[in-house]
Amino acid sequence: MNERLAALLDGYLEGLKSYVAGADEFELGRAYSMGRAALADGMGLLEMSELHHEALQVLLPRVDAADRERAVRAATVFFNELLSPFEMSLRGYRMANHELQRLNDDLQRQKRDLEGANRELETFSYSASHDLRSPLSGVKGLCDLLLQQRGATLDPTARRYLLLILESTTKMLQLIDDLLDLARAGRAEMQVSEVDLSAMTRDICDRLHNVEPSRDVHFVIEPGARVQGDPRLLGVLLENLLRNAWKFTAKRSGALVEFGWRADDRGTVFHVRDNGAGFDEDQKSRLFRAFSRLHSNVDFEGTGIGLTTAQRVVSRHGGEIWAKGATGLGATFYFTLPGGGRP
Amino acid sequence: MTREGAFADAVVLLRDESDVPVLRDRVRRLGREQGLSRVEVESLATAVSEIARNVLDHAGEGFATLDAVADGVRSGVQVTFRDAGQGIANVELALQDGYSSRGGLGLGLAGASRMVDEFSIESAPGSGTLVTLRQWSRQTR
Secondary structure (H helix, E strand, O other): OOHHHHHHHHHHHHHHHHHHHHOOHHHHHHHHHHHHHHHHOOOOHHHHHHHHHHHHHHHHHHOOHHHHHHHHHHHHHHHHHHHHHHHHHHHHHHHHHHHHHHHHHHHHHHHHHHHHHHHHHHHHHHHHHHHHHHHHHHHHHHHHHHHHHHHHHOOHHHHHHHHHHHHHHHHHHHHHHHHHHHHHHHHOOOOOEEEEHHHHHHHHHHHHHHHOOOOOEEEEEOOOOEEEEOHHHHHHHHHHHHHHHHHHOOOOOOEEEEEEEEEEOOEEEEEEEEOOOOOOHHHHHHOOOOOOOOOOOOOOOOOOOHHHHHHHHHHHOOOOEEEEEOOOOOEEEEEEOEOEOOO | OOOOOOEEEEEEEEOOOOHHHHHHHHHHHHHHHOOOOHHHHHHHHHHHHHHHHHHHHHOOOEEEEEEEEEOOOOEEEEEEEEEOOOOOOOHHHHOOOOOOOOOOOOOHHHHHHHHOOEEEEEEOOOOOEEEEEEEEOOOOO
């Protein structure tokens, strides 16, 4: 018998004796109060049972054999009274548990509904983008053809209109490609293998340079950043971050784009840094939101989906992405890819 | 429910702890007379203790009325508690588990309500509180 029970035994035994001798309601009230206090102290039903058992062992040998049956019945009434607060509490727990179960079921159902709706939305945006793309490519192809093969026969105004059509079409194709990337970043099955982010960065930078060879941008790429991840998705991630860096350094001389990593308490933190237009730290919360742009289209063109896609890719890899920057002083994007790591 | 066959059985004043056993004793006796089982009587007595404790703790004093009730099929016991205390501003809140019960989940008003077949409470700040418990006999007579 533990200490807490031993401390109760004297009082319980006294009440029980007195109840068995005189069957007084006052003693029952005491049993009830004792039960309530024991419950509040965190004691359990088995302990109450033991308490009663101990008390009976002391009490019964002192009762006349002829009176023993009545005494046991009275003792049971007394014991019931000790237990009744436990019964009351148990009903409370049962009800609370029931309610919790119901709320949990609700939550699970809502979660399933939400996931379903999300999947449908992604499927829709994917197929919509996909179906928009081919007719638009047709328009662009015909414009190209017209310009190259029949350009000489067009009068200058018609040529100018055609160039405007071509420019708009190209922009729209870029938007659709970005949307497709975004949808893919959320939907695509992950195919994990070793990816060399440094080599990937090098390739993307070369491509950017080939598109606009006239620009003078200095690249600093830390080699050997090998991680485990989906090569396609990680390509989309770097493409978006580097394209951003390339774009926002367009208006300055001595442009610098840097890729590297540091190890800290979050694991390996990769970064893409530029010394371009930067952004207003107060607007930071909008940075990764779809279609939200911190710079006007006049200053820098863009669809406002790139960083949303980047964030989705990082989160598919269980990582985090964040940014630091200041207006006019460049921007740095950091991301982690758990499972990947420093070579 | 019709009040056919109901009669005012007793009024028990609640002035301090020592009145609670008196009330419980009356409740128990009336319960047995009305054909309630031992478990039904015990559950009712437990609820009565909780409400009596509540009255003494919050209003300082009050009284309980006992009635034998019948609805043509069953017979039962009704216990009504009245006090002229501060009343309860938010009854719904007071009926939530763990609101003021110091003993743990499921005691107090909420606990008492689960020990009986019917439970109602009327209260407003400044106009005291009226709590009615009813326990029915499971066996039909």
